[in-house]
């Protein structure tokens with residue numbers, strides 16, 4: 001069986017929608033892949049060494065392949081461009097995972113809100129639930145750009161909202177009519193996530209694909225960091241990240257997105273008060289000050305002590 005870290009081969013590449021490539025990944029020997037649950041994602045190392053995270057959007061019961069859907073983002077940082085231009089059938093990709101930071105919690109009823117490629121983690125969730133217990137509001141630039149729309153079209157409870165002909169999804173109307181205990185799951189662009197967050201006071205689960213907006217200044221002010229296990233005290237200069245500073249003496253420290261959204265660099269705080277700039281930790285976790293994402297986090301005081 002495929003383990004947490006592995007190399008998988010691209011079995012097929014298909015066009016899922018305008019600008020969206022679908023990949024099926026498999027173990028080169030045909031071995032079963034590691035199990036996963038709806039909401040899970042893979043960390044993918046591309047041929048160039050670039051690391052990206054993609055949601056699994058296939059069927060968890062199919063242990064022979066992992067399905068990914070990747071939107072080509074012209075203004076992105078190059079990962080999706082590489083998937084669209086340099087990855088093909090037979091390409092071998094490095095894989096870590098599956099990981100799940102977006103699990104489906106038990107609820108009586110669900111509303112799923114997807115914006116564009118944000119549909120990917122929601123697809124397996126929808127498929128795992130009984131009909132009648134969920135509805136989906138799925139917005140996209142145009143019908144042609146909305147991946148998996150044919151798969152979804154036959155399911156009851158699906159509302160497709162192509163912006164070019166129908167405008168933006170009417171969140172006020174949809175959310176106002178929901179029972180308060182509805183679990184709302186939202187994945188898509190930051191504007192959509194914010195709009196839902198502003199309108200829904202009930203159970204809300206969101207996943208961000210890119211860097212989330214951070215509160216307060218980032219990269220301002222220097223401070224000291226003590227790496228307790230390593231026995232070193234370092235100066236984090238203004239304008240440098242804590243992660244970059246730590247990597248000088250702990251080269252193997254885990255990290256991936258460097259934008260505060262993947263959770264890979266989470267580090268225990270032993271003393272001091274972290275200044276959070278990530279979108280991984282909940283408000284309670286941030287307030288506790290016991291853990292932080294060192295790729296974007298800094299210190300509120302003169303010294304931070306980390307369990308590194």
Ligand code: FES
Pocket residue numbers: 254255256257258259260261262263264265266278280293294295296
């Ligand atoms: S490396 Fe992704 S949250 Fe820090």
